[in-house]
Amino acid sequence: MARVLVIGGGIAGSATALALHRAGLDVEVHEAHPDSAEDLGAFLTVASNGMRALAQLDASAVVTALGCPLTSMRVLDGTGMELAHTPIGEAGDPLLQYRCLRRGDLSSALQAEAARRGIAVRHGARLTGVRQDTGGVTAHFADGSTATGDLLIGADGLGSTVRRTALDAVQPLYAGQLVFYGCTDAAPVADGDACITMIRGSSAAFGVAVSPEGEAYWFARVSGDPLSAEQLAQSSPADRREMLLPLLRKDTTPAADIVAATGEEILVTNATEIPTGTPWRSERVLLVGDAAHAASPATGQGASMALEDAVILAKCLRDAPDTDSALTRFEELRRPRVEHNITVSGNISRGVHPPSPTARGAAPSRPGEDDLVRLLKWDADIWT
Missing domain, CATH: 3.50.50.60 (FAD/NAD(P)-binding domain)
Incomplete structure (x- = not known):
């Protein structure tokens, strides 16, 4: 063998x-x-x-x-208007659901x-x-x-x-975006309905899924120059939150409030490939x-x-x-x-x-x- x-x-x-x-x-x-x-x-x-x-x-x-499972995706524009709400993956099979x-x-x-x-x-x-x-x-x-x-x-x-x-x-190689990740149980959103919400913002792409227990897991993708290894290592959660919030506040969506409600659980990385x-x-x-x-x-x-x-x-x-x-x-x-x-x-x-x-x-x-x-x-x- x-x-x-x-x-x-x-x-x-x-x-x-x-x-x-x-x-x-x-x-x-x-x-x-x-x-x-x-x-x-x-x-x-x-x-x-x-x-x-x-x-x-x-x-x-x-x-x-x-x-938690995800069975559908909701897409919003920068004003919060819903553009689409569709099933994702093999939503009908509990073993194959996202x-x-x-x-x-x-x-x-x-x-x-x-x-x-x-x-x-x-x-x-x-x-x-x-x-x-x-x-x-x-x-x-x-x-x-x-x-x-x-x-x-x-x-x-x-x-x-x-x-x-x-x-x-x-x-x-750097792929052109910074990616932020966060989790909070204090976000002003309802408990999860097995849906991930994607927001096409004017300065950032944002996504959030909320568990049945009310934990909001979110990400944001922002175009720009990559962060140095020193910046990635030394920035605090508060620094990362303040990097992101001004971009999200340009739009009238829930994204900024979700990030503002996030405490220490904020990460940032360079998108690479x-x-x-x-x-x-x-x-x-x-x-x-x-x-x-x-x-x-x-x-x-x-x-x-x-x-x-x-x-x-x-x-x-x-x-x-x-x-x-x-x-x-x-x-x-x-x-x-x-x-x-x-x-x-x-x-x-x-x-x-x-x-x-x-x-x-x-x-x-x-x-x-x-x-x-x-x-x-x-x-x-x-x-x-």
Whole structure:
């Protein structure tokens, strides 16, 4: 049985470990952080495609126990007028409904599920280098320890050490927007109705989802120059709130009041992306999730694309005659779809208008959309 080292125990790494374990591989996870609570305050949505991937890992219950479902989207303009209110995703299936939850909660839950299934998860293992030879691949860690396997999966996110040390690949680029995240239980909004509200403001795009308990999870995307590493590290929640409020107050929407009611739980980051065409693989090393194909958060697909990666990689390794064929097949299946997402999301962040809609009035779907159900179905062969 092949031994696989997964570097990174976040969403991509833990899901990959679950998938590889289900495929019968010997897998262990090495996570740099001393625990699983990194970035607890930021929230995300897992879309229906991501929930479908989790279902194939028998992990639906782990995630539906967290956060709240989202079944519709309301769109407002800068005056607060409703432009649209439509269902989103597979709203009729409780296992496939969009899910709004904290990033750290999702990561912790998937890590815990991996450990419950007998997968080794090692915390405090900060990667410093990767060495490959004909006998395997060895990960070197800051504490002087090593781990050797037949394959190493870099699932260590946007700032991937695996990408930098093993592939010497292009590093992330700024995608044109600052992204703010916040959470408050004091916002002047009603308790949740499983709807996410998107506001097309004059100076910021804003979105908010409210849980049944009245917690408002919000984000704002603002065009402008990137913040320096020092600015990102040293700004306080009050600083971030005051950066954002003047922009939101230009419009007559609930956005400014929601942000004003938010206390310490305000984060800001630069929207970044991995350029398309960047290498994912070097012999016995493969990147997945944001380490391979991070997109700006404008489409909200980062976590879901990583969950798709996990299932399809495991199936490729299970069904291919050898590792090289499996990794080649994985890249053939995944690259068109995830790089389309990078392009679309980056265009949104930069304010670039996409090509005209099709004659039927809908934007073209991501490559692989029609085949996704079949590709993710665990019992279906990856070659058919």
